[in-house]
Amino acid sequence: MAKLVSKVYGDALFEEALERQEVDALFEEVKSLQAIFVNNQDLAGLLDNPKIGKEEKNGIIQEVFGGRVSETLMGFLTVIVEKGRQKEINAICEYFINTVKEYKKIGVAYVTSAVELKEEQKAQLLGKLLGTTSYQEFEMVYQVDPSIIGGLVIRIGDRVVDSSIKTQIYELRRSLSKLQIS
DSSP, X not given: OHHHHHHHHHHXXXXXXXXXXXXXXXXXXXXXXXXXXXXXXXXXXXXXXXXXXXXXXXXXXXXXXXXXXXXXHHHHHHHHHHTTOGGGHHHHHHHHHHHHHHHTTEEEEEEEESSOOOHHHHHHXXXXXXXXXXXXXXXXXXXXXXXGOSSEEEEETTEEEEOOHHHHHHHHHHHHHHHHHO
């Protein structure tokens, strides 16, 4: 259900951003808004409190964000509160951000290596990803996991390229165990 809510509201905000030609501005605002709600659980809790009425919640939204966010985002926040969907604000923001990234052809690549990659290696990897995908830009998220022994594991969306030594050893063991069974 939460995924459906985030899709419906996230798509609505995206369509509004396109119509008003405010995609870039709203993209930045929504990223900031999401950070505010993630870092300020008291605000999220206040807006989700069933003892506080919608009018008072809208007053809180107005006081916190009035004059600080665009009219479009302010109206959107008001609608979310009016419809009682304030609990889904983070999910809606996440959906909107991902939709804009797809629209702008910005990929997110999660790269796991056994050791910290050097800047030259990161640049080469980025160039390779840009050359082999339809994305025009990437947000790179690097992680170090010594248990993969060597190689890389790259995840972009639901696609995974695993060239780690750990996986190669696993595949080799699996192949050998099939030979022993036959």
